[in-house]
Amino acid sequence: xxxxxxxxxxxxxxxxxxxxxxxxxxxxxxxxxxxxxxxxxxxxxxxxxxxxxxxxxxxxxxxxxxxxxxxxxxxxxxxxxxxxxxxxxxxxxxxxxxxxxxxxxxxxxxxxxxxxxxxxxxxxxxxxxxxxxxxxxxxxxxxxxxxxxxxxxxxxxxxxxxxxxxxxxxxxxxxxxxxxxxxxxxxxxxxxxxxxxxxxxxxxxxxxxxxxxxxxxxxxxxxxxxxxxxxxxx
Amino acid sequence: xxxxxxxxxxxxxxxxxxxxxxxxxxxxxxxxxxxxxxxxxxxxxxxxxxxxxxxxxxxxxxxxxxxxxxxxxxxxxxxxxxxxxxxxxxxxxxxxxxxxxxxxxxxxxxxxxxxxxxxxxxxxxxxxxxxxxxxxxxxxxxxxxxxxxxxxxxxxxxxxxxxxxxxxxxxxxxxxxxxxxxxxxxxxxxxxxxxxxxxxxxxxxxxxxxxxxxxxxxxxxxxxxxxxxxxxxxxxxxxxxxxxxxxxxxxxxxxxxxxxxxxxxxxxxxxxxxxxxxxxxxxxxxxxxxxxxxxxxxxxxxxxxxxxxxxxxxxxxxxxxxxxxxxxxxxxxxxxxxxxxxxxxxxxxxxxxxxxxxxxxxxxxxxxxxxxxxxxxxxxxxxxxxxxxxxxxxxxxxxxxxxxxxxxxxxxxxxxxxx
Numbered sequence: 043x044x045x046x047x048x049x050x051x052x053x054x055x056x057x058x059x060x061x062x063x064x065x066x067x068x069x070x071x072x073x074x075x076x077x078x079x080x081x082x083x084x085x086x087x088x089x090x091x092x093x094x095x096x097x098x099x100x101x102x103x104x105x106x107x108x109x110x111x112x113x114x115x116x117x118x119x120x121x122x123x124x125x126x127x128x129x130x131x132x133x134x135x136x137x138x139x140x141x142x143x144x145x146x147x148x149x150x151x152x153x154x155x156x157x158x159x160x161x162x163x164x165x166x167x168x169x170x171x172x173x174x175x176x177x178x179x180x181x182x183x184x185x186x187x188x189x190x191x192x193x194x195x196x197x198x199x200x201x202x203x204x205x206x207x208x209x210x211x212x213x214x215x216x217x218x219x220x221x222x223x224x225x226x227x228x229x230x231x232x233x234x235x236x237x238x239x240x241x242x243x244x245x246x247x248x249x250x251x252x253x254x255x256x257x258x259x260x261x262x263x264x265x266x267x268x269x270x271x272x273x274x275x276x
Numbered sequence: 277x278x279x280x281x282x283x284x285x286x287x288x289x290x291x292x293x294x295x296x297x298x299x300x301x302x303x304x305x306x307x308x309x310x311x312x313x314x315x316x317x318x319x320x321x322x323x324x325x326x327x328x329x330x331x332x333x334x335x336x337x338x339x340x341x342x343x344x345x346x347x348x349x350x351x352x353x354x355x356x357x358x359x360x361x362x363x364x365x366x367x368x369x370x371x372x373x374x375x376x377x378x379x380x381x382x383x384x385x386x387x388x389x390x391x392x393x394x395x396x397x398x399x400x401x402x403x404x405x406x407x408x409x410x411x412x413x414x415x416x417x418x419x420x421x422x423x424x425x426x427x428x429x430x431x432x433x434x435x436x437x438x439x440x441x442x443x444x445x446x447x448x449x450x451x452x453x454x455x456x457x458x459x460x461x462x463x464x465x466x467x468x469x470x471x472x473x474x475x476x477x478x479x480x481x482x483x484x485x486x487x488x489x490x491x492x493x494x495x496x497x498x499x500x501x502x503x504x505x506x507x508x509x510x511x512x513x514x515x516x517x518x519x520x521x522x523x524x525x526x527x528x529x530x531x532x533x534x535x536x537x538x539x540x541x542x543x544x545x546x547x548x549x550x551x552x553x554x555x556x557x558x559x560x561x562x563x564x565x566x567x568x569x570x571x572x573x574x575x576x577x578x579x580x581x582x583x584x585x586x587x588x589x590x591x592x593x594x595x596x597x598x599x600x601x602x603x604x605x606x607x608x609x610x611x612x613x614x615x616x617x618x619x620x621x622x623x624x625x626x627x628x629x630x631x632x633x634x635x636x637x638x639x640x641x642x643x644x645x646x647x648x649x650x651x652x653x654x655x656x657x658x659x660x661x662x663x664x665x666x667x668x669x670x671x672x673x674x675x676x677x678x679x680x681x682x683x684x685x686x687x688x689x690x691x692x693x694x695x
Contacts, residue, residue, distance in 0.1 A: 069495045104596075104639060124420040182593075189589040190528050192582045243435050272573045273657070274440040274518065275493070275527055276464060276534070 070143040078136025086129040093121035106178055166218040173211030177204050207232055286373045290394055293369045297329040297418055298322065299397040301388030303381050305338035309348045311405040314463050315370075319405065321415025322368055322687045329423075332518050334391050335372035335405075336384035341612055344405070380490030382483075385497075392475040400475050403467045406519035410467075418469030425561075428602050428662055429505035430469035431460045433496060433560060435518035437573045438672035442657045445676050447628055448495055451538060453551040454500045454683035457497035459557045460510060464494035464534060467513065474506055485538035492537025499538075503545040512602040513563030517570065531653060532646045539635040541648075550691060555684060567583040579658035580617060584610050586651020592650050597634045602626055610654065620660035621682045627652055628683070629690040636694060 101107045102120035111120065118126070142153045151244070181204035188196035212228040217223055300318050302443040304311055315333060322331045334490075349372055371391065376382035385402060392400045399422040403410060417678075421427040444464055453464045478500065483489070488496040501508055541547065587610040595603050605623050631649055635642060664672040 122288075178639070185589060186593075186644055186647045189584070189586050190647060192578075194585055194588070195476075196585065200589075262452045273442060273661075274436075274572075275443045275530060275657075276441065276466070 049274055064144075068146050071140040074140040075136060077135070078140065079133065082129045082132035082136065087134060088270040089128055093124060105175065105176070107174075153225040162220065166215045169211065169218060170215050172209070173214070177207035177211065182206060206234075206237065228243055242247050277536070284645055286371065286517075289371045289373075290391060293332055293371065293395060293675075295330065296369070296392075296395040297423075298331040299334055299388065299392040299395060299396050299400045300331065300415065301334045301385065301392075301400065301402040302348070303375075303384030303388070303402065304340060304344045304348075306340045306342045306344060307405040307519070308340065308342040308344045308359055308406065311335070311344055313353045314405055314407055315348055317407075317410045317412055319352065319368055320413055321412035323624070325416040326410050326419065326423075328625060330371045331536060332395060332397075334372060334388050334443075335370070336375045336387045338379055338384060345374075348372045356358055363590065372576040377484055378489040379494075382491075382493035382496070385493050386484050386489070389475040389479050393479060397472045397475070399469065401467075401469045401472060402512035404518070407467070407500050407517070408519060409515045409517035410581075411514070414467065414513050417513060418452040421511065421559075421561050422469050422471050424506060425509070427509045427559075428471040428474045429498070429501035429508045430561075431508065431510040431558075432462050432465035432516070432534050433510045433512045433562070433564075434462060435505050435514065435567045437570065437572045438667070439574055439661055440465070442660065443531060443653075444622065446656050446660065446679065447535060448538060449540045449676070450600065450625070450683040451501065451628060452495070452502075452634045453555050453680055454687050455552065456499065456501050456543065456545075457549075457555045457679075458508060459501070459555055460498055460508060462499040462510070463465065465516070466494055467516075468494075468497060469511070471506075472498070474501060477504065477506075485645040486540070487533040489536045493532035493541075494533060495538050496541065496673055498546065499541045500580070502609065503541070503548045509559040509561060512560065514528060514565070515567040528647050528650050529649055530542070532643060534637075535631075535646045535649065536542065536642055539632050539642075542632055543636065546694070550576050550694070553687075555680075574658075574661045575613060576658045576661055579654045579661075583655030583658065585652050586632055586648075586655075589669075590648050593640070593644075596639060596651075597645070597648070598627060598630050598694050602630065615662070617662060619656045621679045622686070623684045624656050625679070626680045627677050629686060632690065651659050689693060 098121045099119050107120055111117075111123065130161070136210050138153045138156050141149045181200045184203050185196050185200035193199070209230070213226055216226040300322070302311065302314055302318070315335075318333055319498060322329070333348070334344060337345050349370060370430070373387070375384045375387040377386065388400070388402060399419045401415060401418045403414065403418075417660065418430050418432075419606050421430050441462075448460060453459050478497065481500065483496060486492070498508075587606065591603070591607075593604065597608065602623060603618070607629075609617065609619065629650075631645065634645055639645065640648070664675055667675070
């Protein structure tokens with residue numbers, strides 16, 4: 043009878059023993075979750091206040107980030123968006139660290155993979171941010187130079203330059219994140235090549251009439267230049 | 277302050293000269309065709325008006341490949357008797373060398389200031405190397421007020437064609453006058469006289485890697501002299517006629533360098549110009565006479581095309597800088613026929629102040645900001661040309677005076693928004 047009871051109770055004791063060993067890990071995870079969550083909230087609040095103090099929202103307006111956000115149907119202030127991004131990033135990191143505290147082999151492997159992927163996410167975000175700023179700067183340089191030269195299609199040219207740069211930057215970001223790299227490379231080649239061929243066809247075949255009109259218009263508008271400008275501006 | 281490093285042979289030339297009362301600086305870059313005339317006029321001026329003074333001509337060259345420095349070294353006045361009452365007592369030394377630093381007029385001037393300081397000069401003059409209208413009297417008019425009158429800075433006063441000097445007439449002169457309260461008519465004239473003390477003061481400033489090192493040097497010299505309380509005057513020099521300019525010279529860069537230096541000076545001297553409410557004329561020297569001026573061709577149709585293309589393409593940028601109200605006025609101008617095109621002076625003064633405020637608030641990278649002003653400036657210039665075409669020189673000058681008063685009256689607009 044005792045043997046039979048032992049047969050039933052031993053696994054239960056074993057389970058209880060394992061649970062007692064596991065309990066501190068579980069508590070550690072819960073503490074990490076709670077502290078991490080509180081820390082994330084605190085950092086979000088401090089970050090939003092700091093960004094407000096350095097007038098980050100005005101800077102975002104000037105750099106065109108706010109416009110991009112509005113186009114993407116995001117109506118929060120840029121400083122709040124950045125605060126939310128940092129908050130959720132910290133929450134995810136807290137979750138990963140907390141789960142790691144459980145010391146379960148399968149979860150440990152998942153957490154390891156997550157942390158080894160983080161540098162790629164960070165560098166991709168940096169490429170995206172710097173690329174966005176550079177594309178805006180280059181596009182505006184082209185716009186002003188072309189407009190000052192009296193080029194009628196300055197805005198179109200600047201927008202084309204911006205789109206081309208953004209396509210290139212997005213391809214770099216995808217490559218950095220290792221998302222379907224071969225497909226991205228192929229898609230990038232197709233899009234870039236396609237744009238060049240489209241332009242060639244548009245001007246060479248399809249848009250021959252339009253091209254002629256543009257060139258004729260430019261020449262016609264240049265005709266008054268036969269009167270030279272001798273003005274000394276300084 | 278990092279000083280200019282001269283090559284050993286230049287040190288040799290400076291040591292040989294020892295000291296000088298007057299230093300005449302001539303910045304140059306491929307001006308072999310005209311610099312000979314300038315050097316002769318300077319030599320004659322020094323011989324005629326300052327025969328007892330020890331003088332040095334300094335040619336600060338930007339790496340000319342056409343033999344400019346050789347022309348300077350070989351040029352002399354062949355027959356003093358033909359133009360002078362008596363021969364010069366002291367010989368005139370010459371130092372010609374390629375300057376170092378950022379390529380531009382400002383770097384050339386910096387080397388001239390350094391030499392003036394080393395030689396302990398009492399008075400300095402700088403004149404352009406492409407002048408065709410310079411006479412020996414220019415040297416007297418730019419040096420004498422410094423040596424005998426106790427002035428520190430002598431700006432030029434020229435008769436120019438009514439269409440010339442448009443950056444000066446529509447931006448730099450009205451703005452500088454309204455800000456600092458001194459009516460210096462040619463603040464970026466290019467030919468100046470100044471004291472050795474002021475040359476030394478210029479060298480204490482760390483501006484030689486900025487736009488001041490290029491076209492910004494003229495407005496920087498004038499404003500620095502006014503804002504730091506140096507005694508400023510102007511001398512009437514007659515007509516200013518240059519050698520023909522390179523038609524491909526980039527107006528956009530020229531405008532950027534001059535206007536960005538002007539706006540930067542507004543930042544540096546905000547506490548100086550804010551309390552200034554009235555403007556006063558500065559003492560003038562020289563006998564003013566009427567001069568015949570060469571005809572100037574202007575293509576207003578081409579100018580208005582650039583203005584309209586700017587309006588079409590830069591509308592969003594202008595809206596951020598000027599605001600909706602002024603942009604609406606600019607748009608109204610864009611719809612006018614060429615013959616009816618007139619840029620209201622009130623609108624123009626507000627536009628310049630709006631750009632100064634945008635520069636102050638760092639609304640855009642400074643090069644983008646100021647280069648986006650070009651179509652508006654071209655439009656204003658076209659309007660001025662159309663307006664003053666039937667007018668005499670004197671009447672055209674009265675129009676510039678009206679613009680200046682508009683800048684003065686509108687200064688509160690700037691002050692109320694400057695934070």
